[in-house]
Amino acid sequence: KEEDKYQLELGTVNERFIAVASGKGGVGKSTVTANLAVALSERGYKVGVIDADIRGFSIPRILGVEERPKAESENIIIPPQVNGIKVMSMGGLMEEEKPIIWRGPLLSKTFKQFVKEVRWGELDYLLFDLPPGTGDMPLNLMQQLPDSELMVVTTPQVAATKVSGRVAKMADELDCGLLGVVENMSYYQCSECGAKEYIFGQGGGAELAANLDTGLLAELPLVTEVRESSDQGEPIVTVNPEADISQK
């Protein structure tokens, strides 16, 4: 099945390229990407992550990456690793404080470098945390890696799913595969009395999945521990493997 592998310049990907995306920001795209990476790695898969959310990079923080990328030679970069996961992010290349007023062409060039000039080695999954929206970066990814599959993250708010789902329409026009929809922040359960509240609404994930003619892969609850563990650089799966959020 050698021919099934996807060849990169400096590595191979045995299973899938998964682009985690959403038309809307703040829905938990980075949190879902990081937790997916750790959940796959815990199951023995070799995982790489590219934080392509150039303007809002947060993967290094959530995964607890402290090293910076190293240059093996002028055109070869060695990615930092944590829990066996290889991670490349804009966060590794720039200080967090500076505003990033970059134009399209520079973003596209940086993206190409992340894919072609990083020594990824043998991977099973290469995950991409895309910036929110339907701008330059999703376009770059779908054009440069036509075999990638989109995982669309949304909140349960039905009104927001039109915006979240726009990136899937783009994928459809560019002939990029759709893996499914993940609904995040589906409900909140009070830690004192157990009452459930649908703060961000209900049914958005199922409706978006039906609209896009794809499956609803998971409904993840809003759990304070998820945010706390992201702040500590230890995604929920490593902190508490039993928590149902990581079983999906």
Next chain:
Amino acid sequence: KEEDKYQLELGTVNERFIAVASGKGGVGKSTVTANLAVALSERGYKVGVIDADIRGFSIPRILGVEERPKAESENIIIPPQVNGIKVMSMGGLMEEEKPIIWRGPLLSKTFKQFVKEVRWGELDYLLFDLPPGTGDMPLNLMQQLPDSELMVVTTPQVAATKVSGRVAKMADELDCGLLGVVENMSYYQCSECGAKEYIFGQGGGAELAANLDTGLLAELPLVTEVRESSDQGEPIVTVNPEADISQK
């Protein structure tokens, strides 16, 4: 104090241009813009809103705008109104479902049109709901309307405030004024037992305000009713004027 007014092509602004922005999406920027517009209008001010969040427009839905803009002549647009608030949004010009793969120059041209070719008449406040991030649109606004003042919205998560606050660094470099920071989703209070939980963390707003050497204007709780009323096109101030979220 005639000279204090800001002259537009087709109108004047007596008090302020307020650009509601955040380096990060999903923090409640549109919800805060819509609620601020209604709160100001309820106090007798004449308010206009430009939904400049070209890729994620939601102001028309939150404010319950149903009419489309009308053309008075080839270069003059009459904005729709609701509760006396004049609203112009990309949402008014395009179907919600289509992916918006627009490049910078087209966005900048549309923005100019919204400011110069809309008959705003006499206003006290002109609010802008900016797209998340530090890309083209904030740049356009700060360059075209140097008198505008920035209101930065963040969540309480300290780790997220670096990203939320980036847009303020950009304003600083472009000599645009900073009005202050609004912290949104500050805490959640269980509707059954009253227990308070800091789902998204604590202290981010105060820390960002201190970092940016500006004031923390408000700390708004996460309230299910806020999302529900946005879904119904009746922002919280009109639904329940006593709710403390609209008093700020």
